[in-house]
Amino acid sequence: MSSDPWGRVDETGTVYVRTSDGEKVVGSWQAGSPEEALAYFERKYEGLVVEIGLLEKRVKTTDLSAKDAMTAIDHIRGQIDEHHAVGDLEALSKRLDALVTSVESRREERKAQKAKQTDEARQAKEALVAEAEELAQSEQWRAAGERLRALVDTWKGLPRLDRKSDDELWHRFSHARSAFSKRRKAHFAALDAQREVARQTKERLVAEAEALSGSTDWGPTAARYRELMAEWKAAGRAQREHEEDLWNRFRGAQDIFFAARSGVFAERDAEQSENLKLKEELAVEAEKLVPVTDLKAARAAFRSINERWEAIGHVPRDARPKVEGRMHAVERAIQEAEEAEWRRTNPEARARAEGLTGQLQAAVDKLRTQIDAARAAGNNAKADKLSRELEGRQALLDQALKGLEEFGG
Structure with a gap:
């Protein structure tokens, strides 16, 4: 018979392990010595x-x-409970009990962590839904569209919730995107329609600008442009x-017209500047008629000057009042x-003047006679x-x- 602190082998080859509940049969060993039997089952223990x-x-x-850990623990515990090893089996059981406690603790921690992650994911998805619903009303089409695409990417990176909650939030999120897409599509459809009307x-x-580009009716055409x-x-x-x-054609037609007008106006300005010189010379000639000493000759000379004046044509608008004013002054003189x-x-006017003078002279003479008589008295x-x-x-x-003198009297 052979033994150690945790087991023994009896004379029949039966191997026992010592526990707090007494000895338990481990197995039977017939192939070798008792020492080899204990060594074999002690190795079993070391394996555990x-x-x-x-x-x-x-x-x-x-x-x-936790599930896999508990399966492994149960497997080892089964070997311990079946007493297939020689050693301190109770110590191993205590270690397994401690391990179960650790696994349960880890399970609760992971459960709490998962609940926290789920809650954070729920809050994150609710925030995404709220932002998407706000963006659905935006008219910042490009920026809002890009932001909604970014929100989808963010959503995909978040953990899933329970199916019902996840489906409800996704439905709201998807509906907001669809509403925005529908509004944007309607906006750009309306914009396309407006742009088509603008194009027409x-x-x-x-067409009208190009038709007017060859016009020489400068004033009305410029106003129409x-x-x-x-x-x-x-x-x-x-x-x-x-x-x-369209703009290049429209602007090009105007450029053709205004370039032609500028050329004509440049020629006209040169011509009018020459006309001004000629009219200023005539004004000098006319001013020599004043003061008028020979009315008949002055009248004939002014008529000749005026005929030449009318034949000359237009002068620059800003110079016109001054040069015409000089001619008008001679004409008034x-x-x-x-x-x-x-x-x-005028005979009638002369007669009236002579009659009035005679009447006034008689009245003056009469008053002087009356004054002399009053003084004498x-x-x-x-x-x-x-x-x-x-x-x-x-x-x-x-x-x-004095008026009578104007009649030569």
Whole structure:
């Protein structure tokens, strides 16, 4: 018979292990000595020690699932419970109990961690849904579209929730994207329609601008081009592929017209500058007629000057008032001379002037006689009153005599 602190072999070859509940049969050994039997089952024990140690390490340092860990523990515990080894089996059982506690603790930690991750994922997805629903109302089409695509990528990187919650949130998220896409599509469809109307309008404006490009009706055509430009700006933008070409045609037609007008105006300005020199020379010639000494000769000379004036043509607009004013001044001087001559030679006016002068002279003579009589009678008050009346009549007589002189009298 052979034995050690944890087991023994009896004379029949039966191997026992010592436990707190007494000896338990481990097995039967008939092939060799008792020592070899104990050594064999002690190696079995060492194997269990190694296996438990490896399992403890895996539980501690790897992501071994609790289910797999418990399966491994149950497998080892089964070997211990069946007493297939010689050694301190209770110590191994205690290590397994501690390992079960560790696995359960890890399970609870992972459960809590998973619950936390799920809650964080839920909050993250709810935030994505809220932002997507807000973006669905945006009119910043490009920026909002890019942001929604980024939100999809973020969603894909988040953990899944329970199926019901995940499906509900995804439905809201997808609906927001669809609503935005629908609004954007409608917006650009309307924009395309507006741009097509703008293109048609601008085609019409280009056609009219090109038709007007050869016009020589400078003023009205330039005014119409200004109106066409206002209509162009009000029409809005056409499609990108048409806008630049239409503008180049529209602007090109205007350039043709305004270049031609500028050329004509340059020639006209040169011609009008020459006309101004000629008219200034005629103005100098006309001004030599003033003062008028020979009305008939002045009138004939001015008529000749005026005929040459009219034949010259236009002068620059800003110079026109000054040079024409000089001619008008000479014309007024001749007209005033004509009026004076008419007054001087008009028989009816002369007769009226002579009659008025005669009446005033008689009144003056009469007043002087009355003043002399009043002085002689010593009535100075009456004489003073009559003298004041005489001053007024004398003034009128002087004025009438001066007018009569204009008639050569």
